[in-house]
Amino acid sequence: MLQGLNDLVPQIIRRLGISEQGFEVITLVEREIQAVSPGSRVAAYKNNKIIVEVESPAHLFELSMRRREILKSLKSIPGLPETELKLFIKGSARPSAADRLRSRLDMPNEKIQNKRK
Numbered sequence: 001m002l003q004g005l006n007d008l009v010p011q012i013i014r015r016l017g018i019s020e021q022g023f024e025v026i027t028l029v030e031r032e033i034q035a036v037s038p039g040s041r042v043a044a045y046k047n048n049k050i051i052v053e054v055e056s057p058a059h060l061f062e063l064s065m066r067r068r069e070i071l072k073s074l075k076s077i078p079g080l081p082e083t084e085l086k087l088f089i090k091g092s093a094r095p096s097a098a099d100r101l102r103s104r105l106d107m108p109n110e111k112i113q114n115k116r117k
Helices: 005-016 020-036 057-065 067-074 097-105
Strands: 041-046 049-054 084-089
Touching: 020 041, 020 049, 020 057, 020 067, 049 057, 057 067, 057 084, 067 084
Parallel strands: 049 084
Antiparallel strands: 041 049
16 A cells, blocks of 8 residues: 555645644745745744744844735735744744743633733
8 A cells, every 4th residue: 555645745744733724824934034044944833823943143133124024925825814923043932921821721812811910
């Protein structure tokens, strides 16, 4: 039972839990950031947040300046909800306390209210 690569790749992608839309988002953002910083990569895409690891502060600044342009290119994907782009220098990306709490509570896009007054 030999399967062709064309049949095998979509099965692997589905097993990993990557949707077709998610794959399209990652591919598009990778293409945009590779034009500016070849060593940069998409580290994660979860809860409509794209986390990009950048190799130097100069590339971080350049991609920060192009953030609107990158997010505008994502509007070409039909049905994609509002997406957030977070840029970090390699090795320094850590989720915020709100992101950790949100993932534990399974609250994808809701704001966590601060109870302190």
